[in-house]
Amino acid sequence: MRFLLLALLLVSPLCFSKTVVIIQSYHIQYKWDADYIAAVQSVLGDNHKIHILELDTKRLPKAEWPQKVEITQQAIAKINPDVAILGDDNAFSLMAAHLVEKNIPVVFLGVNGGPVQHPALEHPLVTGILERPFxxxxxxxxxxxxxxxxxxxxxxxxxxxxxxxxxxxxxxxxxxxxxxxxxxxxxxxxxxxxxxxxxxxxxxxxxxxxxxxxxxxxxxxxxxxxxxxxxxxxxxxxxxxxxxxxxxxxxxxxxxxxxISAHQEGLTAARLASLILNGVKPNRIPQLKSLSGHxxxxxxxxxxxxxxxxxxxxxxxxxxx
Structure with missing residues (x-):
């Protein structure tokens, strides 16, 4: 299955235009976010409409996170995406359960926690890349x-x-x-x-x-x-x-x-999202760990x-x- 998935990642043909939302844990001035978003856009941007939302949890005090989450959930309702790409642990912990409850498939990247910290990792609508420092x-x-x-x-x-x-x-x-x-x-x-x-x-x-x-x-x-x-x-x-x-x-x-390369993580996440946009169920896509360092x-x-x-x-x- 892993070899089949890697082969699919190399080709991942794109379907007719759909809507993708990227939800950042952090903010676009943070280089990690900027790099993986640029990679996602390079794969999906020509064929799909991409919306980018930032939770800004590195700069905002934790007491302000619930308000930011509520604003983000309202934006999601208006966008009605076909797939959501979540960057890093905070976005996953704050948004994944809400998204799958709304029947929105989730692709994550940069997540370090496991199912104990993030039970939604085991949901059938969820797949992605577990970030593991080398x-x-x-x-x-x-x-x-x-x-x-x-x-x-x-x-x-x-x-x-x-x-x-x-x-x-x-x-x-x-x-x-x-x-x-x-x-x-x-x-x-x-x-x-x-x-x-x-x-x-x-x-x-x-x-x-x-x-x-x-x-x-x-x-x-x-x-x-x-x-x-x-x-x-x-x-x-x-x-x-x-x-x-x-x-x-x-x-x-x-x-x-x-x-670890943010660009590489973004490319892989985008290709996983492309598979979902082409009809592959998330639970048929095994979750990966960071594929390679450089x-x-x-x-x-x-x-x-x-x-x-x-x-x-x-x-x-x-x-x-």
Whole structure:
């Protein structure tokens, strides 16, 4: 079945024009969302009408989420889509049950939680891509890039996305060993804690690997933008910063790594949606995990840290800036 599905994803012929709604957990200025939406539009946009709705849950206080959900549900009623594409855990937890109750098929991407967190994952109208960071593959890769590689700080926000990803792979442990390297895992939504972890990391670690950092707030509960946070981290850290996601790589950001691609997740989600628009029932489409990672590196970051990639890795990598 998996091989048949992959073959269908490659062709996924499009039917006559229908209506697709994309519901973002976050907002269009967030690069992850922008990248997967562009990918969806590249597959479906010429043949179908696409509506985009954002829940904005990284910036809005949680107390305001119910009002945003109500507004989104009202918009859904007017749009009456043939399929809904949900991006990330918050959109799924807030919207999936409502959509299937209205008999609207759901394709999800970027979801880290399982059926315990998201019972609607088991609904017959639901399929999609479970996002799974490449923890082991990333560390194995970085051990080939770094000369000092004994201890890593894995630093993330304390969002549902990161909690689910870490708990599925590591359970309740916040220390682990992968390929001979020791990992300490820190999840926090506090700006000072996050930054102090970066500033002091050189005392213990050889490198930092970041997950998402988009739910960080200061002591006055002000939202801290990811760019502001990473720029300060880059400026003051004494050890290199890598990433599990390609959206965090660039000038004065993280250097690179073996990463998940928002674009690839979007392409796959769009092709799954296309199958549904062509009459395939969602429960006939097996749910997938992130299909493949890729090497992405910042040229300025490599230069800043005086790092060289092997000819083999360099030949396979995408370079930014």
């Amino acid at each position: 923890f082991a593959e990333s560390i194995r890769h970085l051990r080939k890039v770094l000369s000092q590689k004994d201890r890593f700080l894995v630093l993330m926000d304390d969002s549902p996305t990161m909690r689910n990803a870490v708990n599925e792979y590591f359970g309740d442990k916040r220390q682990a060993t992968l390929y001979g390297s020791q990992l300490d895992i820190v999840l926090t939504n506090d700006k000072d804690t996050w930054l102090q972890s970066v500033f002091n990391a050189h005392e213990t670690y050889d490198a930092i690997v970041v997950g998402t950092h988009h739910t960080i707030r200061d002591e006055a509960d002000n939202y801290i933008t990811p760019k502001e946070l990473m720029t300060e981290a880059f400026t003051r850290t004494r050890i290199p910063i890598f990433s599990f996601w390609d959206i965090f790589i660039g000038k004065e950001q993280s250097i690179g790594g073996f990463t 090497y992405v590196y910042s040229e300025s970051g490599l230069k800043h840290w005086n790092l060289d990639l092997s000819p083999l890795i360099a030949s396979q990598a995408n370079f930014v800036d």
